[in-house]
Amino acid sequence: xxxxxxxxxxxxxxxxxxxxxxxxxxxxxxxxxxxxxxxxxxxxxxxxxxxxxxxxxxxxxxxxxxxxxxxxxxxxxxxxxxxxxxxxxxxxxxxxxxxxxxxxxxxxxxxxxxxxxxxxxxxxxxxxxxxxxxxxxxxxxxxxxxxxxxxxxxxxxxxxxxxxxxxxxxxxxxxxxxxxxxxxxxxxxxxxxxxxxxxxxxxxxxxxxxxxxxxxxxxxxxxxxxxxxxxxxxxxxxxxxxxxxxxxxxxxxxxxxxxxxxxxxxxxxxxxxxxxxxxxxxxxxxxxxxxxxxxxxxxxxxxxx
Amino acid sequence: xxxxxxxxxxxxxxxxxxxxxxxxxxxxxxxxxxxxxxxxxxxxxxxxxxxxxxxxxxxxxxxxxxxxxxxxxxxxxxxxxxxxxxxxxxxxxxxxxxxxxxxxxxxxxxxxxxxxxxxxxxxxxxxxxxxxxxxxxxxxxxxxxxxxxxxxxxxxxxxxxxxxxxxxxxxxxxxxxxxxxxxxxxxxxxxxxxxxxxxxxxxxxxxxxxxxxxxxxxxxxxxxxxxxxxxxxxxxxxxxxxxxxxxxxxxxxxxxxxxxxxxxxxxxxxxxxxx
Amino acid sequence: xxxxxxxxxxxxxxxxxxxxxxxxxxxxxxxxxxxxxxxxxxxxxxxxxxxxxxxxxxxxxxxxxxxxxxxxxxxxxxxxxxxxxxxxxxxxxxxxxxxxxxxxxxxxxxxxxxxxxxxxxxxxxxxxxxxxxxxxxxxxxxxxxxxxxxxxxxxxxxxxxxxxxxxxxxxxxxxxxxxxxxxxxxxxxxxxxxxxxxxxxxxxxxxxxxxxxxxxxxxxxxxxxxxxxxxxxxxxxxxxxxxxxxxxxxxxxxxxxxxxxxxxxxxxxxxxxxxxxxxxxxxxxxxxxxxxxxxxxxxxxxxxxxxxxxxxxxxxxxxxxxxxxxxxxxxxxxxxxxxxxxxxxxxxxxxxxxxxxxxx
Numbered sequence: 028x029x030x031x032x033x034x035x036x037x038x039x040x041x042x043x044x045x046x047x048x049x050x051x052x053x054x055x056x057x058x059x060x061x062x063x064x065x066x067x068x069x070x071x072x073x074x075x076x077x078x079x080x081x082x083x084x085x086x087x088x089x090x091x092x093x094x095x096x097x098x099x100x101x102x103x104x105x106x107x108x109x110x111x112x113x114x115x116x117x118x119x120x121x122x123x124x125x126x127x128x129x130x131x132x133x134x135x136x137x138x139x140x141x142x143x144x145x146x147x148x149x150x151x152x153x154x155x156x157x158x159x160x161x162x163x164x165x166x167x168x169x170x171x172x173x174x175x176x177x178x179x180x181x182x183x184x185x186x187x188x189x190x191x192x193x194x195x196x197x198x199x200x201x202x203x204x205x206x207x208x209x210x211x212x213x214x215x216x217x218x219x220x221x222x223x224x225x226x227x228x229x230x231x232x233x234x235x236x237x238x239x240x241x242x243x244x245x246x247x248x249x250x251x252x253x254x255x256x257x258x259x260x261x262x263x264x265x266x267x268x269x270x271x272x273x274x275x276x277x278x279x280x281x282x283x284x285x286x287x288x289x290x291x292x293x294x295x296x297x298x299x300x301x302x303x304x305x306x307x308x309x310x311x312x313x314x315x316x317x318x319x320x321x322x323x324x325x326x327x328x329x330x331x332x
Numbered sequence: 333x334x335x336x337x338x339x340x341x342x343x344x345x346x347x348x349x350x351x352x353x354x355x356x357x358x359x360x361x362x363x364x365x366x367x368x369x370x371x372x373x374x375x376x377x378x379x380x381x382x383x384x385x386x387x388x389x390x391x392x393x394x395x396x397x398x399x400x401x402x403x404x405x406x407x408x409x410x411x412x413x414x415x416x417x418x419x420x421x422x423x424x425x426x427x428x429x430x431x432x433x434x435x436x437x438x439x440x441x442x443x444x445x446x447x448x449x450x451x452x453x454x455x456x457x458x459x460x461x462x463x464x465x466x467x468x469x470x471x472x473x474x475x476x477x478x479x480x481x482x483x484x485x486x487x488x489x490x491x492x493x494x495x496x497x498x499x500x501x502x503x504x505x506x507x508x509x510x511x512x513x514x515x516x517x518x519x520x521x522x523x524x525x526x527x528x529x530x531x532x533x534x535x536x537x538x539x540x541x542x543x544x545x546x547x548x549x550x551x552x553x554x555x556x557x558x559x560x561x562x563x564x565x566x567x568x569x570x571x572x573x574x575x576x577x578x579x580x581x582x583x584x585x586x587x588x589x590x591x592x593x594x595x596x597x598x599x600x601x602x603x604x605x606x607x
Numbered sequence: 608x609x610x611x612x613x614x615x616x617x618x619x620x621x622x623x624x625x626x627x628x629x630x631x632x633x634x635x636x637x638x639x640x641x642x643x644x645x646x647x648x649x650x651x652x653x654x655x656x657x658x659x660x661x662x663x664x665x666x667x668x669x670x671x672x673x674x675x676x677x678x679x680x681x682x683x684x685x686x687x688x689x690x691x692x693x694x695x696x697x698x699x700x701x702x703x704x705x706x707x708x709x710x711x712x713x714x715x716x717x718x719x720x721x722x723x724x725x726x727x728x729x730x731x732x733x734x735x736x737x738x739x740x741x742x743x744x745x746x747x748x749x750x751x752x753x754x755x756x757x758x759x760x761x762x763x764x765x766x767x768x769x770x771x772x773x774x775x776x777x778x779x780x781x782x783x784x785x786x787x788x789x790x791x792x793x794x795x796x797x798x799x800x801x802x803x804x805x806x807x808x809x810x811x812x813x814x815x816x817x818x819x820x821x822x823x824x825x826x827x828x829x830x831x832x833x834x835x836x837x838x839x840x841x842x843x844x845x846x847x848x849x850x851x852x853x854x855x856x857x858x859x860x861x862x863x864x865x866x867x868x869x870x871x872x873x874x875x876x877x878x879x880x881x882x883x884x885x886x887x888x889x890x891x892x893x894x895x896x897x898x899x900x901x902x903x904x905x906x907x908x909x910x911x912x913x914x915x916x917x918x919x920x921x922x923x924x925x926x927x928x929x930x931x932x933x934x935x936x937x938x939x940x941x942x943x944x945x946x947x948x949x950x951x952x953x954x955x956x957x958x959x960x961x962x963x964x965x966x967x
Contacts, residue, residue, distance in 0.1 A: 030432060030434065041429055041433050044426060044429035048422045048423065051422065051482060052445065052482065055479070055481070056447070056448055056482050058463065060447075063458060063459045066462060118356075121352060122352045122353065122359075123356070134360075137363070140587050140590050143589055144583055145542070145586070147545055147564055148370075148582055151370075151575065154567070154571065155571060155576075156366055213366065245348065271453070273452060276453075276454045276546050277546065291546075295454065307458060314454075315451060315452070318451075
């Protein structure tokens, strides 16, 4: 229950409780945020500093085809990641929620362990698998190729030639959009499963039974009852996956190589190599705005349905 | 009751149920295969990960002798420890205020409190870096700690508020009715009851702090390399068995942390808190 | 009843724009069992919380004993509360719960121990001290909450619907037990309830509240037999309301025309004028049914419905063209069935003072 402070003493206590966090967030969060906005209208100084001005030049530069393409790819990758996480994560959450209670905690625990593992390490694990000398290619050009060789020698068939040729060179998995998406899905899947699970687990099963009692078949009762009632989990999960995917830096940096970069990498290079702070600030601001607006729209849609 | 049991039985063997089970198993395989590969290769005698050359603990030994790594671990613990301490105290205080008082500007403050959670870490990293440069603060452990507190306050506040939402306010009234003043009420009744939430929040802050790479990277200076920064530079140099060993060790630590958080939640009787 | 235990002096409490308690004045005597009765949202719990100090009045004064409370926090007020949900501290044993108040007041350890075990004996829970609240049944938790409050020997005990969570049988038993306990220890009880039967059973006096206001204060009998207005008459027990115009009035008696062809005799302790529009309240059990008119004041009617409810039979009787009144007759005999059948023409009769004129 929330109440209005009832006496001067309570008002003092309220101020005491809020002041430290308010100070910290104002000075080390809100002020820097405004600062980024201010700098994004400035220009790069001759020696990499910031020259204050009020120009839209940085935002105009954002519409350069080079950056627009990267931005488009970033959006596409983030959306694809979210959709994949949703269509795989929701059934996984449903699977966990429909197990007997004594199984459920164990399954959730298994889900949390990768979730709590360092993100760099989780991405690195995929580097081990996906790179040109990685495990998948090792199996492809080694194990599979040898198996096919053996097969073609014992059972001569015309197909083997093509397959042998394919397995003789390694797959270029590393440095593709696909590699980034795999890394992101791996990184954020638990963020989708947990809120979905929470929503599904809360669902009153008698409502599903009521729907079936009222002649809804399994698909209908899913679409008309289960899904709408667990929408809060779907919305929360999607936002939790979409936001970090949109701002991803580590995954494209480690798995995307030089070919596949996202906005996060562009921002990074503006600060760490090009030293063009105002442009970097402008891109960050665009990214934040897209993310905030997207989140708000999504939440609005989610609560309406 | 009998009929329901029979119906459940039949439902389990339906094709939807079977598909769900297959999907579930595939999901867990997807989550664990990369980790298993990582752990297996950390024991591989070959320096090159392409083939198995026998079991060895050499990589663990050489990792433990790495001086740079040791100092990175020390820095990480300093950063995570202090930022967790500060953000847990501040976050708990603000959670208490937000859960029980209404005041002017609360909505705006609420938004400000949530923003660090939803803003991409690269954007936050950029903001803080620019701020520190303009404020002429020397980049180092202090700036990293300041930055970590800036995002951890919000996470702690969310977790503690979730706990407080289930807190029965009449317990505090009962304490005050029984002659406990505000302080006594807080220490004797409120704090013990929300302790699992606070510890959960602290654990979350600690994990986030240990994990953070992007914000730390932007706000760090010479001599303040943390573990994620060290891992990153190692990975950038190339895949080595030492990284596999280090990763496996960190995996073990995070498993222990998950267990700890579960024990905390069990102790408090609360549900699993999700952020 | 000598001294006052609690006095509210024109107390109002606003939450934002909502007026929860509106200009309430009441005085509770020492040793009295006083109930605040009303529907949910009527302000009774807020009134209790104003006495406890959990809320501070927007306007007006709260006295406990002779002392004006002002902004005195709850922990400095000589009252204790039994909460609706008991509010037992889940992380403490029963003993620690009961001893909490004494501990806060820094009493010596052995005295705390002695008084806690006395209090647990008093509520018939000896030897339960080492258990946790969650190991107790609802009824037992209720007793612990009572012990935890009473162990402090408060000047006034405040009870906020303490029996609300118990099942009917246990509630009835606890009502009598509480009443007996209050009689034994002589502490003033202020008891909040929405259950009129409970209030009638237990209280020395009742304040009926609605919309933040006190509508009537009186003994259970006064409240039931002489309700001050329509709300009280309606809320306490069952009542037939008939609206009409006064056609004749002489001291003590008046005639009210309810329909064109229906006039009824009523008692009038206030002066009423001719053509005044009034409401008449008659309790169903105050009406008797007769095959022949017992005197010239009897009203003719037709039985529309007969409903058997165990202890008594309810008749819905049409009088005049469209006025329906409920009549209740106790089922004294065994297996005799209803005295009158559906469709029978009968006569209603009541004593003059049973039909009361209400103003609002």
